[in-house]
Amino acid sequence: MSGVKQVTGQAFALPLEDVDTDVIYPALxxxxxxxxxxxxxxxxxxxxxxxAYAAAGSPPILVAGANFGCGSSREHAVWAxxxxxxRAIVAPSFGEIFRSNCANNGLIAAQVDEAALAPxxxxxxxxxxxxxxxxxxxxxxxxxxxxxxxxxADRELVLxxxxxxxxxxxxxxAQIAQFEDRQRAREPWLWTEE
Amino acid sequence: MSRSTTLYDRIWDEHVVVPASEPGAPDLxxxxxxxxxxxxxxxxFELLRENGLAVRRPATQLAVPDHAVPTRTRxxxxxxxxxxxxxxxxxxxxxxxxxxxLPLTDARQGIVHVMSPEQGFTLPGLTFxxxxxxxxxxxxxxxxxxxxxxxECGTVMATQCLWQTRxxxxxxxxxxxxxxxxxxxxxxxxxxxxxxxxxxxxHAIEFAGEAVRSxxxxxxxxxxxxxxxxxxxxxxxxxxxTTFAYLADRPRAPKGAMWDAALAHWRTLNSGDAxxxxxxxxxxxxLAPQVSFGTSPDQTVGIDAVVPEVPARALEYMGLSTGQxxxxxxxxxxxxxxxxxxxxxxxxxxxxxxxxRHVAPGVTAxxxxxxxxxxxxxxxxxxxxxxxxxxxxxxxxxxxxxxxxNGDRVPEGKRSVSTSNRNFEGRQGAGARTHLASPxxxxxxxxxxxxxxxxxxxxxxxxxx
Numbered sequence: 001m002s003g004v005k006q007v008t009g010q011a012f013a014l015p016l017e018d019v020d021t022d023v024i025y026p027a028l029x030x031x032x033x034x035x036x037x038x039x040x041x042x043x044x045x046x047x048x049x050x051x052a053y054a055a056a057g058s059p060p061i062l063v064a065g066a067n068f069g070c071g072s073s074r075e076h077a078v079w080a081x082x083x084x085x086x087r088a089i090v091a092p093s094f095g096e097i098f099r100s101n102c103a104n105n106g107l108i109a110a111q112v113d114e115a116a117l118a119p120x121x122x123x124x125x126x127x128x129x130x131x132x133x134x135x136x137x138x139x140x141x142x143x144x145x146x147x148x149x150x151x152x153a154d155r156e157l158v159l160x161x162x163x164x165x166x167x168x169x170x171x172x173x174a175q176i177a178q179f180e181d182r183q184r185a186r187e188p189w190l191w192t193e194e
Numbered sequence: 195m196s197r198s199t200t201l202y203d204r205i206w207d208e209h210v211v212v213p214a215s216e217p218g219a220p221d222l223x224x225x226x227x228x229x230x231x232x233x234x235x236x237x238x239f240e241l242l243r244e245n246g247l248a249v250r251r252p253a254t255q256l257a258v259p260d261h262a263v264p265t266r267t268r269x270x271x272x273x274x275x276x277x278x279x280x281x282x283x284x285x286x287x288x289x290x291x292x293x294x295x296l297p298l299t300d301a302r303q304g305i306v307h308v309m310s311p312e313q314g315f316t317l318p319g320l321t322f323x324x325x326x327x328x329x330x331x332x333x334x335x336x337x338x339x340x341x342x343x344x345x346e347c348g349t350v351m352a353t354q355c356l357w358q359t360r361x362x363x364x365x366x367x368x369x370x371x372x373x374x375x376x377x378x379x380x381x382x383x384x385x386x387x388x389x390x391x392x393x394x395x396x397h398a399i400e401f402a403g404e405a406v407r408s409x410x411x412x413x414x415x416x417x418x419x420x421x422x423x424x425x426x427x428x429x430x431x432x433x434x435x436t437t438f439a440y441l442a443d444r445p446r447a448p449k450g451a452m453w454d455a456a457l458a459h460w461r462t463l464n465s466g467d468a469x470x471x472x473x474x475x476x477x478x479x480x481l482a483p484q485v486s487f488g489t490s491p492d493q494t495v496g497i498d499a500v501v502p503e504v505p506a507r508a509l510e511y512m513g514l515s516t517g518q519x520x521x522x523x524x525x526x527x528x529x530x531x532x533x534x535x536x537x538x539x540x541x542x543x544x545x546x547x548x549x550x551r552h553v554a555p556g557v558t559a560x561x562x563x564x565x566x567x568x569x570x571x572x573x574x575x576x577x578x579x580x581x582x583x584x585x586x587x588x589x590x591x592x593x594x595x596x597x598x599x600n601g602d603r604v605p606e607g608k609r610s611v612s613t614s615n616r617n618f619e620g621r622q623g624a625g626a627r628t629h630l631a632s633p634x635x636x637x638x639x640x641x642x643x644x645x646x647x648x649x650x651x652x653x654x655x656x657x658x659x
Contacts, residue, residue, distance in 0.1 A: 016507075017505075018391050018392070018490045020490075020616075020618045022616065022618040022619070022620055022621050023618065023619055023620070026620055026624065027597045027598055027599040027620075027621070028598070028599050028624075030233045030261065030262070030597075030599050031233075031262055031276035031277055031280055031599060032276075033236035033237070033279070033280055033283055034236075034237075035237045035240075035344075045619070045620045045624045045625075046619075066392060067391055067392035067395070067425065070391055070392065070425065071327065071422075071616060071618060072326075072327050072616075073234065073325055073326055073327040073341040073342060073343055074233075074234065074343075075234070075237065075325075075343040075344040075345060078343075093392055093395055095395075095425070096395060096396075096425070096427050097327055097341055097342065097343055097422075097427065100342070100343060100346065101343035101344075101345065101346075104343060104345035104346065105345070151220070151359060152218070152219055153219060153220045153357055153359070163245065164345070164349055164357070165241065165245060165247065165348060165349045165352050165353060166245050166247075168222070168349065168353050168355060168357075169247075169352065169353055172211065172212050172222055172355070175211050175212050175222070176211055176222075176224070176353060176354065176355055179211045179224050180224075180354075183224070187319075187456075187459065188452065188455065189317075189448035189452040189453070189455060189456040190226055190317075190320075192448065192452060193253035193254075194251065194253050
C-alpha cells in the first residue's frame with residue numbers, strides 16, 4: 001500500500017452520533033468474501049445517506065459525530081467506505097476496532113475535540129475545501145487549523161504505507177522466537193499441542 | 195511493598211515481546227490463541243497468500259462456522275449459496291493452512307464464544323483474539339481477550355503478535371446481590387446505560403464485587419460479552435475456584451501435572467491492591483430487569499421505567515415516544531440465543547418462566563442454543579419439549595437472529611425482544627425494532643405478547659398456582 005500524507009477535497013457532513021458498523025455495512029452483505037467493490041453496500045439500508053453523499057460529489061472526507069464505527073469488528077465497514085470514495089474520517093471519537101481497521105487500510109481516522117465538531121460540520125455543509133494533513137495532524141479549512149489526534153503507530157503506518165505483517169516479521173522475528181522460548185519454559189501448558 | 199498491578203496490566207506485561215519506544219506508543223504483544231469463523235477470515239487468509247506467509251503456530255488456532263449458518267435445519271448442506279460458499283471457503287482455507295476446524299456437523303460446533311470455553315480452549319492468563327467484537331466474553335476466565343479486524347487476524351496467524359496500545363484500567367464494582375429474576379445481563383445493560391456506548395473507550399474493564407464473585411462462569415461470560423457495547427474492547431473477571439471448577443477436565447484444558455502447574459499460576463492472577471485509573475460502582479441489589487428502548491445499547495432503562503428523552507431518530511425508528519411505559523408494549527418476535535445468552539443456564543432460566551403457558555398469539559418465539567453441546571444438554575434435560583409445547587421454535591446452534599445474515603430475520607417494522615447484544619438499526623433485519631433483555635424477560639414477553647416485568651409475571655403465576 002502506498003503512503004498517505006494528506007487528503008484534500010470537500011467533506012461530507014454526517015451529524016449523527018454512534019454510527020455503528022451495522023449501519024455502515026449491514027450484516028447481510030458479510031456473506032461477501034472479497035474486500036474490493038464493497039462500496040455498493042455502504043449505508044445500504046440508509047439510502048438518504050447514500051444519495052446525499054453522491055449528490056455532494058462523493059467527497060473524500062467524512063465529518064461525523066462521536067463514537068463513529070462503534071459495534072462490530074467487521075473490516076468490511078472500512079473496505080466499503082474506502083470503495084465508496086472516502087480517504088479520511090473526522091470525528092470526536094471512534095469505535096476502537098474500527099479505528100485500527102482504518103489504519104490497516106490507509107484511511108485516516110482523525111479524532112478532533114468535541115467543541116471543534118460543529119464548525120467543521122458547518123464548513124462541510126458550506127462545501128469548503130478541506131485538507132486532512134497527517135504530517136501536521138491538523139484539519140485545515142481556509143485559515144483555520146484544527147488539531148486532531150491519531151495514535152502515533154497508526155499515523156506512521158498510514159504515512160509510510162507499511163505492510164504491518166511482513167515488517168513485523170522482518171524487524172522482530174528474532175524477538176518473537178525468543179519470547180516463545182521463554183514462554184514455553186515458563187508456561188508449558190500453553191504448548192502441549194506442539 | 196509496592197502495590198500490585200491490575201489483572202489486565204499483569205497479563206499484558208507477561209506478553210510484551212517488544213516494549214513501546216515511548217509512553218503511549220504500542221507494545222508488540224504476543225497472542226496466545228486465535229478463534230476463527232467464516233465471516234471475518236476470508237480476507238485474512240488472502241493476506242497470507244498475497245505475502246507468501248504460513249500460519250506460525252496452527253495449534254493455537256481453532257475455527258468453527260457460526261455466523262452464516264442456517265439454524266432451522268442441519269442436514270449437512272447449506273441451501274443458501276453464498277453462505278454455503280463462505281463456509282466451504284473456511285474449510286478449504288483451514289485445510290490449506292493446517293488449522294483445525296470443527297465442521298457444521300461436529301458435536302462441538304457452536305458460536306465461537308460458546309464453543310471455545312466448552313472445549314477448554316479459553317484459559318486464564320491468555321491473550322486471546324478473534325475477528326469478532328464480542329471476544330471479551332473470554333475475559334470471564336481472566337484472559338485478556340479482544341476483538342480485532344480481518345487484517346489483524348491475518349497478522350496474528352502469521353506472527354502470533356499485534357502492535358497494541360495499553361488501555362487504562364477501569365474497575366466496575368457491583369455491590370450486593372441480585373434480586374430473583376435479575377441477572378448479569380441486567381448488570382451489564384445497566385453499566386452501558388450508566389457510562390454510555392463510548393464510556394469505556396480506551397479502557398479495559400475489570401468486573402468485581404459480590405454479585406460478580408457469586409456469579410457462575412456462564413453468567414460471567416454474559417457480563418464480559420457486552421463490554422464492547424460500552425466501547426471497551428476488554429472486560430475481565432479475575433479467575434477463582436468457580437473458574438477452575440468449570441475448566442477442570444474440559445477437553446483442551448491442561449491435564450495432570452500440567453494442570454497443577456497452570457493452576458498455581460492462575461491462582462496468582464488478580465488485581466490485589468492495585469490502583470485503577472477509574473472506578474464505577476453499581477448497586478446490584480437495587481437493579482430491576484433492564485430493557486433497551488432505542489437503537490444504541492446505552493438507551494436502556496429498568497422495565498419499571500418510562501421511555502426517557504433521547505434523539506428523535508431513535509424513537510422514530512423504534513416507534514416509541516418519550517414518557518411511554520415500556521411494560522405493556524406489544525411484541526412480535528422473541529429471540530433467545532446469541533453469544534451473550536445462549537448457554538444452558540440461559541435456556542434453563544427461560545424455560546423456568548413458562549410454567550405451562552403458551553406463547554401469545556401472533557408472536558414468533560425462537561430458542562437457538564449457542565452450541566450443539568448446549569442443544570444436546572437441553573434436550574437431555576427435556577427443555578426442548580418444554581419450549582416446543584409452549585410454542586417456541588427449537589433451532590440448531592448458530593448466531594441466528596443476533597446478526598440476521600443466516601436466514602433468520604425479523605421483518606421490517608416488527609418489534610423483537612431479544613437476549614442478544616445489539617439493538618442497532620437493522621441489526622435483526624432491515625427496519626426491525628430490537629429490545630435487549632435477559633432470557634427470563636424475553637420468555638416472559640413471549641408468553642404475554644408484550645414486555646412485562648418478569649418479577650411480577652412470576653409472582654402472579656405463583657398466586658394463581
